[in-house]
């Protein structure tokens with residue numbers, strides 16, 4: 065199967081050089097391939113009136129470096145180098161609205177389990193990618209389920225690190241959801257409370273308040289999540305982080321996902337139970353509008369979210 069649902073670009077940045085897209089290969093026995101030892105980011109750039117701009121580049125690079133540190137990987141590049149590599153890769157490929165994927169991986173060194181015996185390699189890919197959950201999702205909202213899979217306990221995998229291996233859990237969630245006719249899934253944490261979606265954080269809106277599950281070591285510390293909290297406050301909403309039991313999903317006035325890929329996507333049902341009126345709610349749409357205007361450079365940028373390419 066070739067490329068599905070995205071536009072391949074031409075070049076991938078690999079340790080300071082550009083490699084043709086289809087020539088960018090790693091060995092079968094690379095530690096990252098066998099054991100999931102890669103850390104990565106998902107970043108978006110949007111077309112703005114002043115040309116393409118990357119949303120929260122510095123925050124993503126900081127998280128990448130933190131992820132590497134948690135997995136005892138010492139990158140060969142500084143934060144500035146990595147940020148520059150992202151911008152250069154966008155320019156080199158002449159992509160504008162795009163998704164950017166820096167990766168630091170353990171390459172081919174030893175087939176054994178100790179990853180420190182395998183070299184560190186750094187890559188940046190960028191490609192055109194549309195709406196993650198489908199063209200209609202941003203407007204109409206999506207139908208999701210609570211997964212029968214749960215997020216990992218904090219002392220099993222470090223959820224704060226965005227590591228390739230963690231996404232086997234996310235893939236189990238996603239496959240089950242899609243095969244059962246849902247767009248995506250929400251996972252509970254090991255304590256039974258709501259954690260996050262397969263590849264996005266979530267918010268409920270209840271009594272006019274915008275609420276996100278507390279960061280309890282079972283979810284990624286989302287960069288869109290914190291921007292959405294800021295945007296909601298800027299719009300005058302009360303914002304709260306608290307433990308969220310499963311049934312609060314069903315009784316919420318509104319529900320939405322937040323993430324780099326998902327952007328701000330309304331959720332209209334969970335487990336076939338309609339949320340609110342079963343469509344995108346007014347608070348969600350208000351936050352979504354401001355979010356999209358912000359990333360597309362149609363607002364002031366008081367929080368310094370955009371880096372122009």
Ligand SMILES: Cc1ncc(COP(=O)(O)O)c(C=O)c1O
Pocket residue numbers: 106234260261262263264265283284285286287288289322323324325
């Ligand atoms: C598991 C998971 N949670 C949450 C998010 C949202 O994080 P961000 O907004 O930083 O993209 C992502 C996406 O990267 C993710 O993969």
